[in-house]
Amino acid sequence: MPSSPTAAARLAYMIGHPIAHTAMPAGVNAWAHDSGTDAIMAPVDVAPEALAGFIAALRGTANCDGAVVTAPHKVAMAALVDDLTPAARLVGAANVVIRGADGRLTGDNTDGAGFVAALREAGADPAGQRALLFGCGGAGASIAAALVAADVARLELVDxxxxxxxxxxxxxxxxxxxVCVPDSVAAHDLVINATAIGLDGHSSVHPLTGLRPEATAGDVVTKPPVTPFLRQAEAMGARIQPGSAMALAQIPLVLRLFGWTE
Structure with missing residues (x-):
């Protein structure tokens, strides 16, 4: 099998606005190279007003198996596909679009499953924990649903x-x-930023006052690799989970959805 894509390669897009900060295309393309799979993921910066036209074109792209979707398109995408999986319907957002051979599109959501998988891989199983989540958009809603499915003891939402x-x-x-923004996070075992705050490299969703060393702080922002939110948590001795961990933990899920692995 080829170690680099040919003209017969299967194609998937990574779409967002902006897109340069995303970690998944590099991970998927490294997998394709290492496994000899003739496939490629192409990052595409799609402005919100161009999203519907892009998706219409995707329907007719015969060598395309779908797209991974990042901010700000996840909620809008749920209205542009033909079908939604139960996970996507629950949170009202799709971060993966699967294109069928007939051009029919199905929206799924793997953000929450990826986030929880990354937590477990790092030894921070959320079962029985008390969690605080900032942001109830597409990623936040998916993470919230996955935490409940993982038997979190209590989940508090700030938006x-x-x-x-x-x-x-x-x-x-x-x-x-x-809940309202708490003055202290001392009562929480898991504190998560599911907003875009921190993408500028300077801002933070919360000063993490009271964060305990045995707690875990997680972020969905992938660039900078360690956001101000996570730098503060690390300085306080807590375990951190960068946004890239959630993205990379979704790769096996996405590859299966596109039919690139079994």
Whole structure:
């Protein structure tokens, strides 16, 4: 098999706006090279107003098996596909689009599964833990659902759109509660930034006042590799999980969805 893509390669896109910070294309393309698989993932910066047109073109791209979707398109994508998996329907967002041979598109969501898989690989199983999650958008909602499925003891949601946090809490059950930004995170075992705050390399969603050394701080932002939020947690002695860990843990899931592995 070829170690670099040929004109017969299977294609998947990684779409977002911006896109340069994403970690998955490099990981997928390294896998394709190392395994000799004739496939490639191409990152594409798609502005919101161009998203519908891009997806319409994807339907007719016969050598394309789908796309991975990052901010700010995950919620909008759920309305552009033909079908949603239960995971995507629950959170109202799709971060993976699978293209069928007939051009029909199915939206799925693997953000939460990837985040929890990365936690477990790092020895921070969320079962029985008390978690605080900042951000109830596409990634945040998916992570929240996965934490509940992983038997988190309590999950508190913070979002400037309080109605969004309240609706997500109602959908996920009594273990989930919307809260105001707490002064201290001392009561939490797991603190997660599921917003874009930190992408500028300077801002942080919370000063992490009271964070305990035995706690874990996780981020979905992949660039800078260690955000200000995570630098602060690391300085306080806590375990950290960078955004790249969530992205890389999703690669096996995405490869199966595209039909590139069994």
């Amino acid at each position: 400037p759109d309080t109605a969004k946090a309240e609706a997500l809490a109602r959908a996920l059950g009594p273990a989930v509660q919307p």
